[in-house]
Amino acid sequence: MSFAMPTGIEFELSFILIPYFLFLFLFAVFAFFNLYHIIRFGVKTTLGLFSIVVFGVGTFYILVGTMAAASEIDWNYIINITL
């Protein structure tokens, strides 16, 4: 029995989305804790409510912008790394 040494690695471009989604997960966790603090411990003021809305809208725009830019990419593109 003989083993052939791999000569390269092939993977789809969509593979690089995994660390990005991991980052999004961490972002969601930290955003949740910040929002929880502001709702749970903050004195009820217009500024508090306004900040929550602004944060939500800002996050939404960044994500929509990312999606718009990412839609131009061919995520099925195969990356070939030769060893």
Added chain:
Amino acid sequence: MNLLKIKSFPGQEKGEKAILVLRRHWFVFFKTILLFGLGLLIPIVIYNAFPELWGNIFQNEVIKAVSILLISAYYLGMWLFFFAHFVDYYLDIWIVSNKRIINTEQKGLFSRTISEQKLETIQDVTSEVKGIIPTFLDYGDVYIQSAGTLQRFVFKQVHHPNQIIKTILALVKEGQRFEAMNQLKTEIKIK
């Protein structure tokens, strides 16, 4: 001076009214806004500095994809950093009521200190304004020392520190007068 008008606050007692609700001066948070604005501009400045170079680099599908995700992560990170700083600023609050002083400080995401001091225990109130900008914008620290404790209350970087001192001292005096009246009433009843 009372930057916020609030009807109620967490842990409010019966018959208790918020006289002063204080936060750090807006200029303290303005520094964060400047830093955030600078952070937002960095990718735009880098992109505009070498437009031809980026044009060629972005022809490559992989580099383009990685750049989009990195820029997105950068802006989301910056946005979260800004919001976390705002929360820290927003949750540091000092309430002077007609009965006590409540000090609430957020230290990072998972540490929070709440302490209070009865007005009648206050012995000394001092203020400190240090630096050019604090002098011009009239903000500084207010130190409150109570009887029998080594620990001092500090209102950090608050607007109009001298007016705050006057208000607190007036409340303390009023409280002492009220207490003296009550004592007198009790003594008369006993006699």
